[in-house]
Amino acid sequence: MMAPALDTAVIESLRQLTPPGEPDVLKEVLQLFLDDVPGRIERLRTAWQGGNAVEVQRAAHSLKGSAGNIGAHALHAICHQLDELGRSGDLAEAEDLVPALAAEYARVEAEILLLIG
Amino acid sequence: MAILRVLVADDEPVSRTVVGAMLKKAGYEISFASDGQQAWQQLAAPQPPAIALLDWEMPGLAGPEVVERIRARGEQAPTYVILLTSRDSSADIVAGLKAGANDYVTKPANEDELIARVNVGARVVELQTALAERVRSLEEALANVKALQTLLPMCAYCKSIRNDQNYWEKVETYFHDHSGVSFSHSYCPTCYERFVKPQLDALEEITEAQRRQKGR
Numbered sequence: 001m002m003a004p005a006l007d008t009a010v011i012e013s014l015r016q017l018t019p020p021g022e023p024d025v026l027k028e029v030l031q032l033f034l035d036d037v038p039g040r041i042e043r044l045r046t047a048w049q050g051g052n053a054v055e056v057q058r059a060a061h062s063l064k065g066s067a068g069n070i071g072a073h074a075l076h077a078i079c080h081q082l083d084e085l086g087r088s089g090d091l092a093e094a095e096d097l098v099p100a101l102a103a104e105y106a107r108v109e110a111e112i113l114l115l116i117g
Numbered sequence: 118m119a120i121l122r123v124l125v126a127d128d129e130p131v132s133r134t135v136v137g138a139m140l141k142k143a144g145y146e147i148s149f150a151s152d153g154q155q156a157w158q159q160l161a162a163p164q165p166p167a168i169a170l171l172d173w174e175m176p177g178l179a180g181p182e183v184v185e186r187i188r189a190r191g192e193q194a195p196t197y198v199i200l201l202t203s204r205d206s207s208a209d210i211v212a213g214l215k216a217g218a219n220d221y222v223t224k225p226a227n228e229d230e231l232i233a234r235v236n237v238g239a240r241v242v243e244l245q246t247a248l249a250e251r252v253r254s255l256e257e258a259l260a261n262v263k264a265l266q267t268l269l270p271m272c273a274y275c276k277s278i279r280n281d282q283n284y285w286e287k288v289e290t291y292f293h294d295h296s297g298v299s300f301s302h303s304y305c306p307t308c309y310e311r312f313v314k315p316q317l318d319a320l321e322e323i324t325e326a327q328r329r330q331k332g333r
Contacts, residue, residue: 013228017138025138032130061174065203066131068225 003074005107010071011115029070030112037066041105044082048091048098056094057086063101067108075104121239122146124165126156126183127172127201136170136201136226143232153178160187165196167242168235170222173202173213181216188217193249197238201226264295 017025040063047055060082067076078101085094123145127133130151137147148166150156154177160169169187171180178186180200187196200213203224210221219238222231269291270279277285280294289300304313 014135014138017135017142017228019142025134029131029134029138032134036130058174061203062129065127065129065224068203069131069135 005111007071053086053089072108121167124169126150168197168238184217194245
């Protein structure tokens with residue numbers, strides 16, 4: 001049994017950020033994640049295919065930020081590795097990480113869809 | 118305490134929204150920027166935000182570059198800057214603080230820690246604003262004192278003083294306007310003997326004469 005893709009404690013603390021009578025912050029943040037992240041993953045994949053380490057690093061870095069904020073720890077860890085590889089300029093090891101990134105994103109997306117209904 | 122405005126500058130929308138929501142919950146007014154250039158536009162405006170949370174890596178202008186620009190302006194009450202960074206190596210932190218940031222927070226931000234650090238910033242900003250106001254009023258007072266140190270043209274007979282607008286003012290008025298000094302009027306013993314006493318004596322003589330006239 002795999003660990004949940006999203007940390008429930010983090011999700012709970014996001015839920016608590018909503019001021020009384022205002023739109024749900026958790027929903028807003030998760031929706032933003034769904035709107036923003038696939039494009040960045042696509043950019044990372046394109047950069048990786050083109051051997052552009054600088055662009056891989058940039059995309060991985062911002063993805064890492066997004067993943068961290070919603071408690072997607074496994075996704076965060078993959079992005080962190082890609083960030084480091086991009087920084088070092090050696091993309092050979094990214095071979096397995098790019099598909100892993102897509103697979104983990106799919107898990108996160110499924111859990112988000114359950115949460116926001 | 119006035120509500121302080123905090124700028125959240127981050128190109129990554131999820132972080133920006135989460136950090137903004139944390140600050141809003143803590144009672145701050147928020148403005149957003151999605152890159153370094155936008156952040157700089159807000160910071161260079163006539164009424165810049167009191168506190169800025171700047172992402173370390175932003176397209177256009179990165180956080181440390183924005184800080185350098187703020188510091189180069191040399192204002193009396195400059196924006197308090199916290200760098201948001203997911204890099205936690207001490208070399209990066211030192212570089213950010215050297216560039217002029219007041220503090221840093223690593224991403225993803227922990228709500229309690231972020232708010233505690235922003236609150237420290239708010240205290241510093243309020244102190245700085247109060248000090249800048251104090252300096253301003255002291256400079257104003259000093260300017261007035263300087264005006265008193267210059268050579269004052271004074272009438273040799275009536276002791277009026279010629280002011281900057283070429284009007285002759287009573288010495289009391291001039292000093293009151295230039296130093297806040299007020300005069301209470303009295304007389305010294307010499308002048309009492311010379312001016313006041315003869316007047317009182319004369320008055321007494323008149324009264325005495327009137328009394329004698331009535332008694333007749």
